[in-house]
Amino acid sequence: MDSPRVKHTKQTQYLLETLARHTTSFSERPPKSILRNQIPGDVVLVTGTTGSFGCNILAQLCLDPHVKKIYALNRDSSREGLKERQVQALKLRGVLDDCLRYPKYQLVEADLGKPLLGLGVELHTEIQNSVTHIIHNAWTVNLASPLEKFEDCLQGLRNLIDLALKSPQIAIPKMLFVSTMAAVRKYPGLVVPEEHLPDPSVSIGSGYSEAKWIAEQMLHVASRELGCLPGGDNALVPWIPTYEAAGILCTMCHSKEPVLHLENPNPIQWNEMVEVCAKELNVPLIPFDDWLSLLRNYAADARIPKTEQMKRNPAVSLVPYLSGMDFTTYISQGHAGLDTTKAVQAVPKLKEVRISKEMVTKWVKGWREVGFLPRKEALGVLHSKL
Numbered sequence: 464m465d466s467p468r469v470k471h472t473k474q475t476q477y478l479l480e481t482l483a484r485h486t487t488s489f490s491e492r493p494p495k496s497i498l499r500n501q502i503p504g505d506v507v508l509v510t511g512t513t514g515s516f517g518c519n520i521l522a523q524l525c526l527d528p529h530v531k532k533i534y535a536l537n538r539d540s541s542r543e544g545l546k547e548r549q550v551q552a553l554k555l556r557g558v559l560d561d562c563l564r565y566p567k568y569q570l571v572e573a574d575l576g577k578p579l580l581g582l583g584v585e586l587h588t589e590i591q592n593s594v595t596h597i598i599h600n601a602w603t604v605n606l607a608s609p610l611e612k613f614e615d616c617l618q619g620l621r622n623l624i625d626l627a628l629k630s631p632q633i634a635i636p637k638m639l640f641v642s643t644m645a646a647v648r649k650y651p652g653l654v655v656p657e658e659h660l661p662d663p664s665v666s667i668g669s670g671y672s673e674a675k676w677i678a679e680q681m682l683h684v685a686s687r688e689l690g691c692l693p694g695g696d697n698a699l700v701p702w703i704p705t706y707e708a709a710g711i712l713c714t715m716c717h718s719k720e721p722v723l724h725l726e727n728p729n730p731i732q733w734n735e736m737v738e739v740c741a742k743e744l745n746v747p748l749i750p751f752d753d754w755l756s757l758l759r760n761y762a763a764d765a766r767i768p769k770t771e772q773m774k775r776n777p778a779v780s781l782v783p784y785l786s787g788m789d790f791t792t793y794i795s796q797g798h799a800g801l802d803t804t805k806a807v808q809a810v811p812k813l814k815e816v817r818i819s820k821e822m823v824t825k826w827v828k829g830w831r832e833v834g835f836l837p838r839k840e841a842l843g844v845l846h847s848k849l
């Protein structure tokens with residue numbers, strides 16, 4: 464399914480197909496019954512710490528008092544031994560002392576592209592159970608290689624995403640991916656916006672840039688998968704679509720009644736409505752309390768500026784309002800006790816107002832069109848194979 468604005472070439476089509484292949488059947492989250500809160504202190508998995516940037520990331524993590532443990536995953540180095548290689552690399556970048564002062568990192572020999580990252584079950588489970596942040600920095604930095612040569616890198620990213628998804632913690636580990644400007648090398652403007660760029664043509668021209676674009680999209684798809692909506696409630700929603708509400712209000716001008724309630728006398732059940740949204744958005748429904756708890760954790764994350772939080776997840780503005788209120792009350796407030804007898808007499812059309820599933824589908828479509836939600840077309844090709 465192509466975006467109407469994007470004209471695909473053979474290569475952009477190939478990128479989308481590669482992306483689709485790497486975004487099928489993401490791991491499921493563990494059952495809610497075993498999810499638990501994070502133990503205080505960050506546990507960071509970082510990859511590629513033998514490289515130039517990785518050494519500096521490792522040093523900064525060692526100095527960070529929020530970080531209590533670091534798993535530094537690097538590929539096999541049978542000749543010199545990983546420890547020696549890491550020490551030499553840190554020395555070369557002048558950051559060895561920082562790492563020695565706070566020796567909280569554990570070097571792990573891994574093969575990111577293999578199942579379980581090439582680790583033993585025990586160590587893999589230990590990492591999966593404890594990690595709160597993943598910084599994925601390891602990558603083949605070779606601008607001349609074709610896209611096919613980056614398969615192991617893409618598979619490595621995919622394995623890390625699955626590890627994050629299978630975390631038994633309520634809050635899924637945060638993933639930071641070190642990308643590159645090259646991923647948007649063909650962006651047709653002077654300033655590249657800080658947002659998701661779904662058109663593969665921005666990256667075309669080198670396997671390195673194309674693979675990084677695919678990796679960014681994989682994370683985007685996975686993060687959409689991680690979204691969720693509050694469900695499991697049969698509260699009645701007494702909303703009226705604004706177009707109809709405006710029409711009814713105008714008719715009310717002709718009534719002699721001093722007070723009229725403009726409310727839907729045929730409320731829809733929350734579940735019925737939200738199930739349509741969840742299906743359209745391809746996100747799961749989770750109990751309201753769990754949803755609110757995830758939202759609270761997100762809003763409390765001091766590392767993401769408030770303005771950015773609002774941009775990425777406008778629902779954070781509801782946190783203070785929803786706290787202390789049960790969901791049924793919130794959703795059906797206004798409905799309780801609002802008599803509409805006189806309003807129906809004044810505007811008989813009010814009796815006919817109903818929110819249908821088709822209407823909800825149209826709302827989601829409208830939210831996509833105005834940019835409030837990501838465009839389905841751009842990601843349809845990915846989801847179609849999930």
Ligand SMILES: NC(=O)c1ccc[n+]([C@@H]2O[C@H](COP(=O)([O-])OP(=O)(O)OC[C@H]3O[C@@H](n4cnc5c(N)ncnc54)[C@H](OP(=O)(O)O)[C@@H]3O)[C@@H](O)[C@H]2O)c1
Pocket residue numbers: 510511512513514515516517537538575599600601602603604615616641642643644
């Ligand atoms: N260099 C730049 O100008 C630049 C600019 C923008 C973004 N970046 C990105 O920044 C990150 C770090 O780059 P860097 O400049 O620090 O590169 P670097 O010095 O070459 O380090 C790369 C790191 O990744 C590891 N690595 C390379 N290929 C791997 C593979 N196939 N599987 C597992 N590990 C692999 C390397 O391990 P070994 O030690 O075993 O080789 C090393 O630890 C990369 O993601 C890169 O794309 C770099």
